Structures are given as structure tokens and as C-alpha cells.
Amino acid sequence: MTRTYLPGILAMAAIVVASNIGVQILLGDWLTWGAFTYPVAFLVTDVMNRVYGPAAARRVVWAGFAVGVVCSLIGTQIMGEFGPLVTLRIAIASGAAFLTAQLIDVAIFNRLRGGAWWRAPLASTLIGSTLDTVIFFTVSFSAALVFLEPSNPPAWAWDMLPVLGMGPDAPLWVSLAIADWCVKLGLALLALVPFRIIVRKLSQPVA
Numbered sequence: 001m002t003r004t005y006l007p008g009i010l011a012m013a014a015i016v017v018a019s020n021i022g023v024q025i026l027l028g029d030w031l032t033w034g035a036f037t038y039p040v041a042f043l044v045t046d047v048m049n050r051v052y053g054p055a056a057a058r059r060v061v062w063a064g065f066a067v068g069v070v071c072s073l074i075g076t077q078i079m080g081e082f083g084p085l086v087t088l089r090i091a092i093a094s095g096a097a098f099l100t101a102q103l104i105d106v107a108i109f110n111r112l113r114g115g116a117w118w119r120a121p122l123a124s125t126l127i128g129s130t131l132d133t134v135i136f137f138t139v140s141f142s143a144a145l146v147f148l149e150p151s152n153p154p155a156w157a158w159d160m161l162p163v164l165g166m167g168p169d170a171p172l173w174v175s176l177a178i179a180d181w182c183v184k185l186g187l188a189l190l191a192l193v194p195f196r197i198i199v200r201k202l203s204q205p206v207a
Helices: 002-022 040-052 054-075 088-112 119-141 143-148 172-190 192-203
Strands: 160-162 169-171
Touching (some): 040 119, 088 119, 088 143, 172 192
16 A cells, blocks of 8 residues: 555655745746645545545645655755745744645645546645745734744834736735746646646556
8 A cells, every 4th residue: 555655655755845946936026936836736636536535645645744744844954145044933834834824735635536537636726835935924924923933033024015017016025925936827737738647657557
């Protein structure tokens, strides 16, 4: 049984590692490469859920969470221009966002699995992605939660700027969150194609 789950576990681990590296690489003013790799985690979770069931999907999620914790621990030991690459707040936010969003994704997918093939992956990914964005950026950068790490406040994220360079003024982290959320929504739609293909392939009887 573990062997059956292994490809999903390895895929999730690879995505988590790639996203932890990609988030350090800026892409324009509002995004990092991690914004494009991390949403694939929802695709892996949904494929595992459809083919092997919610228990398998949760097992893959917990494996990804464990890898994420290791990445965060490593990141806290690597010093960048402004201090550790991963602060305590970011580590807490990353773990909480990943685990909450992915487990909610599993629950919603399982509730909707009997409907049209696209409804469960689309709804679960959209809701999970939204939760992930809200939890991660709020916990990481909101001034209201500065007590989580008072010795290292993310003051740069509180700079007041037009939202995405064209809206009303808001803290910088709000623009980062909105840009990240938009990418996730777009990828949730695009992921329906590989979801359909992979599920069909894995569901074929072995000759």
C-alpha cells in the first residue's frame, strides 16, 4: 500500500522543496517563482483523492507537511540580506497554511466526489488556495500579529502602496497576497486538464 502512495508522496515532497527554493526568487514586483510551483500541490492531493481515496490523500499531505517543516528548519539557518531566509513567523505561517488548506481540500473534494468530474477538484482547489493565501500572508506579515515574533517585525511589508500599483493604498503584503491568489486561481483552472489525464491513466486496469 505504501508503494502505491509513494509516487504521490515523492511528487508532493518535490513540489514543497521546489516551492521553498522558488519563493526566494523574485518575479516582477509582486510574485516569486514559488507562486507557480506551490499550487501544483493541490493537483497532487486531488489526484490521490480521486484514485486512492481521502486516506491516501491525507497521508500525502502529512508527508508534504513534514518536508515543509524540514525546509523551514534549514531556512532558519541560512542568512540572507535581511536576516534568516525563513523567520519564525514565516515558518509558522507556511506550516499552518499548508496543512489547513490541504486538509480542507481533501474534505471538500471527498464531499463533492460524486458529482461532475471537474466539480470536486475545482471547488476544493479554489477554496483551499484561498485559505492558504489568507493564512500564509496574514500570519507572515500582518502588523496585528507582530507578537508572534516581536524581535523581527516585517516592517518592509507594512509600506503603504497602491494595491498592485493601481488600486487604493494598502500595506505591501496585501498586494503580494492578491497577486499570489490570482495565480492560484488561474492555475486551478489550468490544472483540470492534467487532473483529467492523470486520473484516467492511473484508473486504467493493469493488463
